[in-house]
Amino acid sequence: MFKGMGGLGDMTKMMKAAQEMQAKMEDLNRQMESATVQGESGAGLVKARATAKGELTGLEIDPSIFVPSEKEVAEDLILAAIKDAQKKAAEKYQSEMQRLTGEMGLPPDFKLPF
Helix, strand or coil: CCCCCHHHHHHHHHHHHHHHHHHHHHHHHHHHHHCEEEEEECCCCEEEEEECCCCEEEEEECHHHCCHHHHHHHHHHHHHHHHHHHHHHHHHHHHHHHHHHHHCCCCCCCCCCC
8 A cells, every 4th residue: 555655755855955954054153152253444444243133242443533623534434434344244154154055055146044
């Protein structure tokens, strides 16, 4: 009546592949939490550090930008450095996701997690 386990064997392979994918995703997320990027503005007068997941972790400001009459310039430089760090974090995360999907034989534009 039952001729082998045909479909069941395929299902077992799919489940194993899904578990491997989940483990790789968890590993990638851990790596992205500890990987850092640095954004800059004002030729390095303001530097912002963030995890590759976009969490701001540090801000370094050259004291020369603290001139009372240039308050708006200092604010703009700080915001620009933060935005640069966040942009670099997003690019790094996307790059790592594409690498991971490529390793799994998935199309480069495949979106993980589902």
